[in-house]
Amino acid sequence: MKDSAEKPLDLSAQIATSIRDSIISGALNVDTRLPSESELSEEFNVSRSTIREALKRLAAQSLIRTQRGASGGAFVNKLTFQEAYGQQITTSTLLLSMNEVSLVTACEARFAMERACIPLASERRKPEQLKTMRSEIQKQTLKSLSDEDFCASDVAFHRALVDAAHNPVLSFQLAGAVEAMQPLMNMVTYTARDRVRIVAFHSNIADAIEDHDADLAEFTLQNLEAYTIELAHSVLQEKAGARKTAD
Amino acid sequence: MKDSAEKPLDLSAQIATSIRDSIISGALNVDTRLPSESELSEEFNVSRSTIREALKRLAAQSLIRTQRGASGGAFVNKLTFQEAYGQQITTSTLLLSMNEVSLVTACEARFAMERACIPLASERRKPEQLKTMRSEIQKQTLKSLSDEDFCASDVAFHRALVDAAHNPVLSFQLAGAVEAMQPLMNMVTYTARDRVRIVAFHSNIADAIEDHDADLAEFTLQNLEAYTIELAHSVLQEKAGARKTAD
DNA sequence: AGACTTTTAAATGTCTGACAAATGGTTTAT
């Protein structure tokens, strides 16, 4: 109805879709072995290379894994949180870098999601996460820290905050958002960032989380967001100014 | 350091990784044409089939698209929000179905993220989203509606709520969370759900959003979450009870 | 009988070469 000019898919894409549907629907359970490539090529009436291309597509999405040798083959893969993180981060990163998403929009989304963790995090935070946050804060005070390392530490701090909610699904969803923002953030923070101020925010957030004070943590996080967006605006204006004088 | 038993990757996987890195790093811009398969096979010193398997891997992640014919080839694909949604939903769905995530954990994550949209949504909601919410609520009151259609409408309602924040990044991240929960939710809602009560929650949320009353909307959403989790618990207990009597 | 080695069979990974199909450009015929 919307766009009937859809190309007919390749055979390998069709077959991949067919198998993928079986996996998603649950018709093929985890660790089930698919028929061998030769058997599949008979079943679908295509050549082995076409089957292989289909299987590689599925492997790229971590839907199957393959093993060589006798009793080898393609097995339905149990998607781990680890693998899912990776795909999430790749997708988010590319989406942001290819779609002219404004820094403000990205910040807004990221902090909105992070704020969503605060109530759970301040309720459930364990010494482990507090320790991580403190040690990252400590690291961030070092003058010798490179900008890159400061950013990485920043990510680690926020990651600990998210993990403090002790909800793996939440951690998974946010991993992409936080990690994917880093490259974008870097553009801002490298030039205009006031480390002392950011460390103060971090410190206050950690204190609030430790005190189980969700409201204060949320308030502080909002201030950090406001500061970050303010930075984003000033950097954009600088760029605009530079472009104008260059004309 | 952690697990040195990492298998050496296939050639096609190595090549895919190599090209993927070039795309992510920005060395290959959107719509850039990759060398032809024959050229790539010379460049990497492998056969054309190996190159093709590598390219299919990339195509499966929407990193490239291919075109046949003269002046055809593989092009770096601009990842659209649409495509990213799809991948996000697939990944989230599989992750949940394969990792014994408890319904409570999933609900918690989903509502936490949705709550994160409320402030923005109540500030920016446009007539369009209000209209969608109202019409879905209307639909949900029909007794003739099947359970499946009720669920679909439920998703559409929440989707409208998320979209009301008018932040595409947020919509993207949440699409996966909300859609992926549907199969899990179904298990609960099919058996124990009180439609009237749910419709009342939806209605109150829509009212609050229309009134720009973020606090009320958030409060109501929290009540809906509590009710859903309560349902989840009662269903789990029923199951446990059934299992016990079966012993 | 049990432990070790060798063989074998099955499966994926890779290569080669061929043809089909699509597609844009070029030439030719009208």
Add this chain to the structure above:
DNA sequence: ATAAACCATTTGTCAGACATTTAAAAGTCT
């Protein structure tokens, strides 16, 4: 000038071969 025929390029598909890996089966020695 326009349309048709042709051509070159490139991906899509196929067939068959060989390499490599792996587990199990068969064989051998003690």
